[in-house]
Each structure stands twice: as structure tokens, then as C-alpha cells.
Amino acid sequence: MAAWGLSTEELRTIVGCAKRSEPYRRLRRELVSVCPADVWVEEGLGFVQFEVDGQGVDRSPGWIVFAVARADGAVAAAKAIRPEPSGDGLVVEDLLEASLRR
């Protein structure tokens, strides 16, 4: 068993596929650490959470969450979640959609 109670193979699939995605590469310089803050599975999906600090890009610190299909490693969803500076709410950005627009 590896970290977060998942097998090495499962971690490799979930985290590796998230890290090979375009959104991850695009936001990598904003990450607090390349090590995920959390990894867990729910039914057919694995989830990977990273922290971003927005350093140097004038954006709020927040979190990125990837949903990865456990069967084939396809990235099913990727969202950035950033608190509004006022603290009144959280802004959710669809990173896959942003990738398609690029």
C-alpha cells in the first residue's frame, strides 16, 4: 500500500494521468507543491487535489481538483476553486473547458 490508503498502481494511474493533463501543465507554476494535497477514490473515479498559491500571477490561492477514470486514466473533470477576495464565495473554473478554448 502507498499513501492515502491506495495501492501504488492506483496512485500511479490517478495522479500520473492528472499530471499529464494540459490543465496541470498550465497551472503547474502556481502549485504550492507538485505533491497532491489529497487523493481518494469514489466508485469509478479517482480524485486528486492540489493547492495553488497564485504566486506571480495575481490570482487568489485555492485548489485544483481532478477527477480521473480509474479504468483508463482519462481525465473526466478538472476544476480550479478559488475563494473570492471578499470571502463571500468560491469561484469554480472549468479547466478542461478552458483547455478546449485555447
Add this chain to the structure above:
Amino acid sequence: MTEIDRRQFLARTALGSAGVIAATGLGPLAAEAVAAHGDVAPGERDPNFAEGKILSIDGTTLVVSSSDLLLQRIQVTSGTTFWKLHETTFDDVRVDDRLYARGVPTDDGTFLAERIWVNIVNLHVALAGIGADRLQLDHPGGRLVGHVVPDTVAVYSLGPPTRDLSRLRPGMHAQVVGAWHPDTDEIDLATIYA
């Protein structure tokens, strides 16, 4: 918020649509939910404790995001005391600083702070190198730089604090209390317990 709540929230958000989630729609993320808790069960949040990174400072209100997604407004009062390497005042608090606070939650979810520690760290390290104005510190999380500042004192074998750091040696294990330079691997050293 428990780990399961946090994961459920993140999973739901990842699979949902883009947009803005109002704080009032965050359910257990909202400070009110935390404030409503009575006795603290194992693993639950202590309602008299707050922590996180300062997102903004509006007058005497700090908006803080905690490590588990909780957004919290922390109200500073005339009675709030501050530590940032040493006893200090609200004027020394900056956006992007990280804080720990003790205080009292109010009915509207604001946290009235009695005591705030800014950027405080308390680490077990090995002394890897000793210079005139800095120490190289080995920590499981990586190599750190500890800056010796005018306030730095050493406590040898639980004796009285002293400004004499000459008894420190490379290879010694020590506990250091200090203040982070946010988002760096550097610390201003307050006390070195050797």
C-alpha cells in the same frame, strides 16, 4: 468539516459546473455551522480555534481561507493580542500571512479573536550549518534557512534563555520556534531549544 465532507464537497464541485458558490450555500463549510457545534468530538473542529491564510484585510476584519476550505471572517478587537516573531500589533499583519487564532465564534459566523499568532512555526530540526546570521536546518520537509535576528535566543538544556548561540553545533538536534517568511523555506528564529 470532516475529511469525508471535504472530499464530498470537492468531488461534487469537480463534477459540477463552473460558476460561483455563495458562502451561504456551502453547508458545513460555513463558519456558522462550525460555530453551532457544542462539545468538540475527536476529529472535529475546535470552534474556539481558527487558522489559515489571510486573503484580505478590510478594516479590522481578516478574511482567511483555512487548509480545509473553510472561509472565515476574523474580527480583531481592541483586546486582541498579536505574536509575529515577538509581541506586536495589528499593523504588522499582512495579506498572505498565515495565522492561528484563539477566540470566540459569534452567532453570525464571525470569529472574535482574542489572540493571533502570525506565521508561527514550531519544528524539530537538525542543525546542518551555522553561520553568523543564519542556521541551515534539516527538516523532514527539506532544508530550511533560519535567520538569526536580534530577538533570537537559545535555551540550552531547559536553562534560561540566552542570546549566546555559541554552544550550537552542526549535527545537534533542536526544536525551533519562529516565524515563516510566507511561501518560502526561510524562518526568522525566535527560540532555539537545544
